[in-house]
Amino acid sequence: MNEAPDTFAPLRDFVRAMTALVESTREEATLLAEGRGHLAALIADDGWLPEAFAVPAPARYMQYLLHCDPLERFSVVSFVWQPGHRTPVHDHTVWGLVGQLRGAERCDEYALVDGRPVASGASHVMKPGDIDAVSPTIGDWHRVSNALTDRTAISIHVYGANIGAVRRHRLDDAGAVHEFVSGYDSAVVPNLWDRASAVRTRAGGC
Ligand code: FE2
Numbered sequence: 001m002n003e004a005p006d007t008f009a010p011l012r013d014f015v016r017a018m019t020a021l022v023e024s025t026r027e028e029a030t031l032l033a034e035g036r037g038h039l040a041a042l043i044a045d046d047g048w049l050p051e052a053f054a055v056p057a058p059a060r061y062m063q064y065l066l067h068c069d070p071l072e073r074f075s076v077v078s079f080v081w082q083p084g085h086r087t088p089v090h091d092h093t094v095w096g097l098v099g100q101l102r103g104a105e106r107c108d109e110y111a112l113v114d115g116r117p118v119a120s121g122a123s124h125v126m127k128p129g130d131i132d133a134v135s136p137t138i139g140d141w142h143r144v145s146n147a148l149t150d151r152t153a154i155s156i157h158v159y160g161a162n163i164g165a166v167r168r169h170r171l172d173d174a175g176a177v178h179e180f181v182s183g184y185d186s187a188v189v190p191n192l193w194d195r196a197s198a199v200r201t202r203a204g205g206c
Pocket of ligand 1: 090091092
């Protein structure tokens with residue numbers, strides 16, 4: 001019997017590694033350093049993201065939940081951008097790692113001056129394999145956009161909370177700060193746990 005390959009293995013391995021990590025420490029520097037290694041391994045493989053979680057929408061960028069830790073210690077989200085899509089200037093309020101999977105994203109950096117986010121004038125472009133870190137202690141405000149005009153951009157994010165349910169902040173065009181809760185654009189998460197094919201293979205088939 002020809003079994004389907006286990007395409008979810010990289011994401012499942014990442015979820016397991018992050019679960020072990022948040023179980024082992026609450027220290028942000030360690031979470032970011034070790035999480036970066038796990039995320040690098042995940043985005044080195046471009047074959048695991050299901051199509052339903054990689055679909056762009058015309059009106060705005062999409063945020064698809066891939067996994068949320070049952071204790072909400074971390075969440076994993078795919079962000080999908082068409083050309084022209086960009087976020088508002090925003091913060092996260094928790095630690096986060098952003099890994100570029102496909103295409104490229106531009107990050108415009110902001111700094112807090114007297115408690116208000118101000119453009120630092122610095123920006124950088126993320127290419128596949130690149131990883132950014134954010135948090136209130138290392139720098140939490142930025143604006144992200146698709147850096148290319150001819151293709152979809154996809155990045156994989158891991159945050160130290162159920163990020164779609166976190167009260168965060170955005171800056172409007174007039175410079176006023178507003179609270180927001182992002183939510184998610186997906187109603188389901190991928191089924192990482194149907195490992196029957198690997199088990200059947202080990203058992204010699206049935
Ligand atoms: Fe962000």
